[in-house]
Amino acid sequence: xxxxxxxxxxxxxxxxxxxxxxxxxxxxxxxxxxxxxxxxxxxxxxxxxxxxxxxxxxxxxxxxxxxxxxxxxxxxxxxxxxxxxxxxxxxxxxxxxxxxxxxxxxxxxxxxxxxxxxxxxxxxxxxxxxxxxxxxxxxxxxxxxxxxxxxxxxxxxxxxxxxxxxxxxxxxxxxxxxxxxxxxxxxxxxxxxxxxxxxxxxxxxxxxxxxxxxxxxxxxxxxxxxxxxxxxxxxxxxxxxxxxxxxxxxxxxxxxxxxxxxxxxxxxxxxxxxxxxxxxxxxxxxxxxxxxxxxxxxxxxxxxxxxxxxxxxxxxxxxxxxxxxxxxxxxxxxxxxxxxxxxxxxxxxxxxxxxxxxxxxxxxxxxxxxxxxxxxxxxxxxxxxxxxxxxxxxxxxxxxxxxxxxxxxxxxxxxxxxxxxxxxxxxxxxxxxxxxxxxxxxxxxxxxxxxxxxxxxxxxxxxxxxxxxxxxxxxxxxxxxxxxxxxxxxxxxxxxxxxxxx
Numbered sequence: 001x002x003x004x005x006x007x008x009x010x011x012x013x014x015x016x017x018x019x020x021x022x023x024x025x026x027x028x029x030x031x032x033x034x035x036x037x038x039x040x041x042x043x044x045x046x047x048x049x050x051x052x053x054x055x056x057x058x059x060x061x062x063x064x065x066x067x068x069x070x071x072x073x074x075x076x077x078x079x080x081x082x083x084x085x086x087x088x089x090x091x092x093x094x095x096x097x098x099x100x101x102x103x104x105x106x107x108x109x110x111x112x113x114x115x116x117x118x119x120x121x122x123x124x125x126x127x128x129x130x131x132x133x134x135x136x137x138x139x140x141x142x143x144x145x146x147x148x149x150x151x152x153x154x155x156x157x158x159x160x161x162x163x164x165x166x167x168x169x170x171x172x173x174x175x176x177x178x179x180x181x182x183x184x185x186x187x188x189x190x191x192x193x194x195x196x197x198x199x200x201x202x203x204x205x206x207x208x209x210x211x212x213x214x215x216x217x218x219x220x221x222x223x224x225x226x227x228x229x230x231x232x233x234x235x236x237x238x239x240x241x242x243x244x245x246x247x248x249x250x251x252x253x254x255x256x257x258x259x260x261x262x263x264x265x266x267x268x269x270x271x272x273x274x275x276x277x278x279x280x281x282x283x284x285x286x287x288x289x290x291x292x293x294x295x296x297x298x299x300x301x302x303x304x305x306x307x308x309x310x311x312x313x314x315x316x317x318x319x320x321x322x323x324x325x326x327x328x329x330x331x332x333x334x335x336x337x338x339x340x341x342x343x344x345x346x347x348x349x350x351x352x353x354x355x356x357x358x359x360x361x362x363x364x365x366x367x368x369x370x371x372x373x374x375x376x377x378x379x380x381x382x383x384x385x386x387x388x389x390x391x392x393x394x395x396x397x398x399x400x401x402x403x404x405x406x407x408x409x410x411x412x413x414x415x416x417x418x419x420x421x422x423x424x425x426x427x428x429x430x431x432x433x434x435x436x437x438x439x440x441x442x443x444x445x446x447x448x449x450x451x452x453x454x455x456x457x458x459x460x461x462x463x464x465x466x467x468x469x470x471x472x473x474x475x476x477x478x479x480x481x482x483x484x485x486x487x488x489x490x491x492x493x494x495x496x497x498x499x500x501x502x
Contacts, residue, residue: 055098061110062102062164066157069095070451071177073444074185074234077226081204092447093149096156103163112165112458119457121400125155128393131386132349139348143359147350147385150358151440154447161454171419171455175242179258182238186261186268189223189231193271214273221271230442232277233433235269237448240284240425244418247293276437280429287425292417336373339384346387353381354441378434381441398434401453402427408460416459423456 058065073092103111129152136144166174192200197211197219205211205222212220212228220228239262246255269277282303289296340346350356352373375381383391405424409417430449433439440446 058098058102059105060107062099062106062160063110063166063170065095065099065102066160066164066166066451067170067173067177069099069157070174070448071181073447074181075224076443077210077222077224080206080210080226092443093153096154096160096447099160100156103160106164110164112163116458117460119400119404121397121404121453121457124393124397124400128152128386128390128397129155131390131393135346135348135386139350143350143355144348145350146358147348147355150353150355151349154450157447158450158454161451162458165458166455168416171416174455175245175419176254178238179242179254179261182235182242182265183257183261185223185225185231186235186265189221189268189271190264192221192223193219218273219271220273221268223268226443228272229274229276229437230445232269232272232274233280233437233439233442233445234448235265235272236277236281236284236429236433237426237445237452239265239281240288240429241419241422241452243285244288244293244422244425247295248415248418274437276433276435276439279436280433283432284425284429287428288421291424292421336375336380336384340380340388340391344388346383346385346390349385352384353438375438376436378437378439381438398427398431402431404453405456408456411460420456420459423452426452 054065054068058068072095076092079089129148132144132148132152139147197207197213200211201207210222210226212222214220221231222228223231225231225234242255242258246252246258249255250259269281285296286300289300350359352375356373373384375384379391379394382394402424405420405427409420409424412420430439440449
């Protein structure tokens with residue numbers, strides 16, 4: 001957010017600098033909002049007043065819409081306390097579909113270059129989706145549609161980013177958004193510990209669905225999210241993505257604010273009592289420490305010391321370790337794990353986890369006999385639904401996502417290497433967390449996974465439509481060594497690259 005204020009494009013801004021379509025859109029929005037207040041239809045008309053300028057902005061440059069979506073989706077959990085019309089509850093899906101449409105309507109200079117190399121993870125995703133579709137007759141159309149929406153709809157975000165890649169400034173603004181949201185949500189999450197569950201319930205948050213407890217009736221902070229789990233994983237994502245940039249450039253104000261806010265974010269993660277996020281964060285930080293950022297190695301003894309001196313027998317320790325919960329989960333995994341081998345083709349998409357629960361609560365005809373087992377293990381969930389082949393493809397997808405980050409890190413400039421390294425650490429953290437959490441059922445973590453994967457995939461020269469042979473520096477004949485450079489404006493959203501000239 002600080003970076004937004006420092007953006008030189010915002011300096012000297014005036015209404016006179018707006019183009020005619022934007023000015024008309026803002027004027028029309030103001031008129032519609034005024035009519036809404038006068039007629040009493042303000043919820044609908046104010047919605048249009050926001051939608052019209054937003055739509056024109058997104059059509060002009062879908063990358064702006066991607067950033068807006070990333071900034072809004074972490075606050076989706078506030079709908080429990082901020083009433084919204086029923087027809088607006090599907091705003092996330094509508095926003096994504098709008099972004100897809102915008103990629104076909106936007107100017108050609110906002111789209112990526114043609115002839116780009118398709119990322120290596122695409123075949124795994126296509127095969128996963130195909131297997132899920134094949135299982136539709138096994139579960140019925142109602143269950144299948146819900147399962148497909150929950151598991152695969154957000155892949156469209158990757159399609160949007162692939163068609164309209166983000167440039168370096170966009171990626172920097174995305175980190176600003178992550179940091180700003182993490183700080184705000186951390187403050188609210190810690191505040192919930194002081195308010196207490198009774199007051200939160202009075203505000204409208206439901207028990208068991210949003211308000212949850214760890215051992216010893218310890219409230220699990222959920223902040224602006226719909227559950228404690230995505231809250232903790234979002235903070236994990238922010239730390240792993242923003243920390244490499246902050247270490248590389250600690251003098252920048254944005255990075256200083258982030259580094260000073262790390263204790264705040266750390267306390268918020270602890271009060272969420274989500275061990276999967278702790279595990280994923282630890283794995284990601286270890287990767288960063290031994291891979292590139294050696295300064296982090298110095299903090300490893302401090303982490304072990306904190307674990308050793310954790311007070312035994314206290315309610316906090318009991319809530320943090322939650323040994324009873326772990327025993328229940330491992331027993332459940334052992335009982336259900338055999339079903340993956342005995343039924344290698346799976347039970348069908350949407351038969352476990354959030355999809356099965358959604359089917360049951362909506363009382364669809366296909367809900368009869370649906371297994372609402374909550375795996376709390378992404379690998380087990382995939383294996384139960386689409387079988388051993390689907391599980392193998394899912395693991396292949398995660399491995400390919402990690403290798404994509406490594407591939408890109410070796411082929412981009414220094415500033416972009418930190419973004420790619422943070423993504424690789426994030427994927428390793430996700431791979432570890434998937435053993436104890438259904439990561440890809442969480443809002444907004446599923447959407448942000450596809451967003452980040454597509455962003456990193458479009459950073460590599462070959463994936464931007466520039467061959468690597470064109471990027472080698474060539475010394476011209478003459479008294480000085482000169483290298484012709486191709487900027488982002490010439491070859492899509494990427495940093496400057498050296499291009500060979502004849």
